[in-house]
Amino acid sequence: MSTGKISQRIQYFMEKREIDTCKLAEATGLDTKFIETMLSANIYPPLGPLIKIARTLGVRLGTFLDDQQTTDPYIVREADRTANFSVLAEKNKPASLNFFSLGMGKTDRHMEPFFIEILPESATRKTLSSHEGEEWIAVVQGSIEVIYGKETYILEEGDSVYYNSIVPHYVSCKGAVKAQIHAVVYIPE
Known part of the structure; x- marks a missing residue:
């Protein structure tokens, strides 16, 4: 998209x-x-x-995000996964995050699952944000830094974090090699 x-x-x-x-x-x-x-x-x-x-x-x-509708179960094969959108580090700068929606075709969903590539550029400007809901992240590859409120956590491959997203937070790559995560965002209606 x-x-x-x-x-x-x-x-x-x-x-x-x-x-x-x-x-x-x-x-x-x-x-x-x-x-x-x-x-x-x-x-x-x-x-x-x-x-x-x-x-x-x-x-x-x-x-x-939705472009299509499907019936249950909704399956996304790794080979068919494509980046749906990228978040820029800053205007006219390279992307810092590439999002691959894993639920885009499921129109009655209550969660937003993503596979996300977190590039080293994500660590250049750390602007915390908050919103209603919860988030769950599992590190698939590399290392990430999670700023949650006034605390900072480093997560490695295999680690996960689950938090209330009303608390200001920011997730970035830790180091010079891109990280990959699975993330699920839940926003109450």
Whole structure:
């Protein structure tokens, strides 16, 4: 899915709910300039801000990701997995995270499962975010740093973490080699 489709979907729901960028910024606590840039430059935001936008617009996070509908069970083969979106380290900088949605076709889901490549660029600027819900992460390859509130944790291959995402947090690569994780995000309705 292209980033353009995501910004188009956000704009569609903004128009449908009669919410302009100023109202969206106020309701989400996000900077107006950030929202304007995200929409006009087709920049994919980190999950925290995207979840806040989805909640404010009254839709599931998956509404911005879904391109198709399937029946149960929904299976994603590793060979068929493709990056759905990337989060930039900064505007006009290389990607810091590549997200592969593992539930995109399951329209009645309550969780958002991902396979994520966390690139070393993710450690350059550590901006904590928070949102309602819970997250679970398991390290498949490499090492990651998890900042959770005022604490910092280093996780290695095989380690996992489960936390309440209302606490400000940030996940980045630890070291010069990309890390790979499985992550599940749950957002209550």
